[in-house]
Amino acid sequence: MYLLRLTSILGDDLVLVDPAQTERYCRDWMGEVMVECLAVLRPRTTEDVARSVRACRKLGLSIVPQGGNTGLVLGGLPDYPAGQVIFSLERLNRIRKIESADFSAIVEAGCILQTVKDAVAEKGLFFPLALGAQGSCQIGGNLSTNAGGLNVLRYGMMREQIFGLEVVLPDGQIWNGMSVLRKDNRGVDLKHFFIGAEGTLGIVTAAAIKLLPKSTKIATALIAVASLWDAVSIYGLCRSLCSDLMTAFEFMPRSALSLAKEAMPTLDSPLPANTRPMY
Ligand SMILES: Cc1cc2nc3c(=O)[nH]c(=O)nc-3n(C[C@H](O)[C@H](O)[C@H](O)COP(=O)(O)OP(=O)(O)OC[C@H]3O[C@@H](n4cnc5c(N)ncnc54)[C@H](O)[C@@H]3O)c2cc1C
Known part of the structure; x- marks a missing residue:
């Protein structure tokens, strides 16, 4: 019925x-x-x-x-x-606008994160949210979970990547909070109610996102450590040497390397045979 x-x-x-x-x-x-x-x-x-x-x-x-x-x-x-x-939200998936001049884009909630990253990269821009599920998760889901991912150290969580939102409220009204102002000190910032709310306060339909210029140089190091404390010390050292330029710092136990090798047997271990990473 x-x-x-x-x-x-x-x-x-x-x-x-x-x-x-x-x-x-x-x-x-x-x-x-x-x-x-x-x-x-x-x-x-x-x-x-x-x-x-x-x-x-x-x-x-x-x-x-x-x-x-x-x-x-x-x-x-x-x-x-x-x-x-x-x-x-899978069919609400248009990229409405990419503004290279002010490093912003307006994307609908159903856009796949990877699609957004690829589209802005074509214009020499960068959207920093990165996570294992980026080929399937959507901007609306990223917002509603306040997703973190690999690059939080340098760029912060999804909350930090947002200028404005468009939301359908529980009574069916459309709330337009779609500002792209970078310097915005107008009163209470209502968009924060919806970020991380898991859909309990409304349905996010679109977002104005912050973009960055694409990095021209990236360096990655893989370091074998004997203990978790060594990892923490190296983290402190790298952070003080690189300042805010350090994008990510991930700890990978031996079991993760073994699992990767099990799933992809043709992989070579990146570490010399005589190193003994912990765990
Ligand atoms: C391999 C893998 C790696 C992952 N790595 C990370 C990671 O590093 N960091 C991290 O934070 N998470 C990670 N996750 C978890 C997940 O990918 C994120 O939470 C992601 O942000 C969820 O997005 P989604 O589109 O799949 O949302 P869904 O799973 O579909 O929904 C998540 C929540 O948001 C609500 N929601 C979805 N869309 C909307 C909308 N438009 N409006 C309002 N509410 C909505 C849903 O009701 C639900 O409560 C990972 C998951 C996998 C499978």
């Missing part, structure tokens, strides 16, 4: 109800958990999101936004059996 009304209000293009089609939205990233949902909504525009939220509200249906579904903690899946509607 609910589903018929939802489809009659929003149309077939937006609403998926056939379990064969909704199944892939109901499985977690690791393929270990399978849940049920009432329907999957796939808006193409911010206005689609707004009218879908209004329709669900009218019918008393609760909703769960879903990005790339790479979150690993089931945040993008319904937690009430067969009682919730999934909002997939």
